[in-house]
Amino acid sequence: MSLSRRDFLKIMGGTTAAFAFPSLVLQGCKKALEKAAERTQVIWIQAQSCSGCSVSLLNKMDPDIVSVITEYISLNYHQTVMAGTGHTAISVLEEAVKKNRKDFVLIVEGSIPTKDDTYCTIGEMDGRIIGAREWIERLGENAKALVAVGTCATFGGIPGGEPRDGSGNPTGAVGLAQIMKGKTVLNVPGCPPHPDWMVGTLLHVLLKGMPKLDEYNRPLMYYGTTVHEKCERLSYYKSGIFAKHWGDEGCLYEVGCLGMDSCCDIPSRKWLGGVNSCTGCGAGCIGCTEDVFPDFGRRGVFKHLTAKNEKLIRQEHRAPFFNYRNGGVVHG
């Protein structure tokens, strides 16, 4: 594998990375690269997922996905892209489990059901159908790094949402960190996560070790600021111009944008190489990188447009997010 410093910066996501990596760190990069000359094995398990994270991964640019899987990593198991079917596919997992291999990174996409293993099963071993949870526990034990991609795998996401009738989550879906207690799980949330976040985080682990993390184990280089701070519409907010409906001119706060309470760099990074962003298209942020998505207590995603009392909404400006985290009911 050959990778110049410039390339490395590019992978990590352009200018953002320049701030995240002091030059001293980068000097050590070359050595790390030589060490990593043999591409790192990656086992990517999908549990209760929609494959959205994988589809998002295919949108990787600079380097493109072909480079990623031929030059940087060796994607040994990934249900949606691998050639193998049935036992030829499962032989990869079997090999890793039975020989106690430790030379791979485990990436998990989708939440993991804990109420009953039959809620998600992947293949069979020794004539027994194996649940996603069992694979993940056995592989995770030995993996040299654990990465959860997408909000389902990090925090439970929508499959881990609470039904409002109080009946409890149907499948007991949880994130990877709750299955692998006591191990460090690197979280790359987002629904879906930006491909730069996934590849950048992975390569950082492979080449430079753990990136700096926030309290939710998210890499600070991507999740270090709120959407609001980077928003294209920030100047509207500062001048007090608020959109009344989706797509209108102005700050989208009153439409229900959760940009103040959610951390990621989408407004500056944008999707698909600069085409558009969540706030840019006029819909607003839905807070998909946060652990409380999609419940936000009982607030939900699009609260404001249906609120009955507009006055209440106005008073709510910059309501502390921690209310939502604690399951508090917010006005409106």
Next chain:
Amino acid sequence: MAKILIDPITRIEGHLSIEIDVENGKVVDAKSIGDMFRGFEKIFRGRNPLDANQLSQRICGVCPISHGVASSKCLEDAFGIKPNNNGRVLRNLMLAANYLQSHILHFYHLAALDYVDITALLKYKGGDSKINRLKAWVENEVNTKKGRIDAITAGGPFLPRYEGDFYIKDVDTNIDAIAGYVKALEMRMRAHKMVASIGGRAPHAIGLVPGGVTQVPTRSMIREYKKHIGDMLDFVNDVYMNHVIAVAKAFEDYFKIGKYSNFLAYGLFEQDAEEKKYLLQRGVVSESKLTAFDPEKVREQVRYSRYSSGSNLHPYEGQTDPQPGKGGAYTWLKAPRYDGKPMEVGPLARVVVSYLSENAAVKKEVDTLLGKFNAELSAVFSTLGRHAARAIECKIILQEARGWLDELEVNGKPRSTFDMPENGEGMGLTEAPRGALGHWIVMKDRKIANYQCVVPTTWFCGPRDDNGVRGPVEQALIGTPISDPKNPIEAARVVRSFDPCIACAVHVVEGDREIGTFRVC
């Protein structure tokens, strides 16, 4: 007789396995097994109806736009509004772009590895840098791993695979197809750029809302879109179509394998505000006879599904209580039936329904293709027919989409406005790339009282029904020759041609008849 369990079926969306019984080299019985359950719709209940639009897209990461559109439509029905012209056109454009993304992804990145031999790269002599990069990679994999080939280190994700005399032999065809594989990655990404330019991002567009979309159409957006459409049309005509034909020529048997002939389509791309005229028509085909679609005839049966709830219910009244250990049940999918019959949905269903509805564009494309193989219409009711139908659909969509851009009012409002009523109910029917998709909602006190989706993969990957009649995939598998029971690639080819999406198929909510009954159409 040999019993073979193929678990997991990879290169599809989600967790599916297939159990086949093989006798004298042919499949004599088959079971389609959905291996994942999330309980999505149960989680929807009690939430803000507007949230359904975002949450339902997360049912599937490959066709989120279709779910978003179905959800918007059912909310519009409940609110008593229609999208304005800009909203309708922009939504169609987004849906069209996601069709291209999904179909290209399916043919090249999901299905092609069943036919194309990636090791042919070693014989490549040309100068294409991308292909050479891949070639260097394959060489490196082969050389450095020599003598210590074990499953976890050899050439993932392209190896291991089913080994045998299964793949195309002609080196040039293989290399050309591999070049197509790489090019298609770029083209499907461009399709996603088209989605994102209207929907904010892709997958899981954020800008789909009841009444239309949030993105105001700008001149630069339209210009970019036109450029993408032109390039994609070139790709479909010059590359995609040719590869489908190359695969068909090399595997002509597959016009006779994976047969099924009952079809259902809800109609795709409304061409007018009243939603009466479609680009691809609505209808039901049984034994090559076309009839009109009547939603009252839809039932879901659960005798062989892991649910304790009642069977043979209309989706409006559908119940879904998971029962993991249910005796005799083998899947998380229900068995939907139309007028008591299992129905295939998807690109082939849309093409056949449109063909029999005298759709000129579809007729022309299908007849041209049939002419190349000197075949009857019934030949397309097959594994290869499904792949061909996707390519034909891409071509027709692209030819039309350019004209839609001219209908847009630049910088005009992209949606109609709405007042959310306290109570209401609604239905939204559309087509996902994989087939007929419907969402239903009951609203009470501006909250979701009941939300129900009936999705394509449930239609074709569902299990036996209450009478023991097999689902479409199960029926299509019967008679499939299996040359090597240890490497049953033929069965995998048949299943993949349907493009199953299991995350979609296992949806489910508990219906509650007390809250409200759905009214159909």
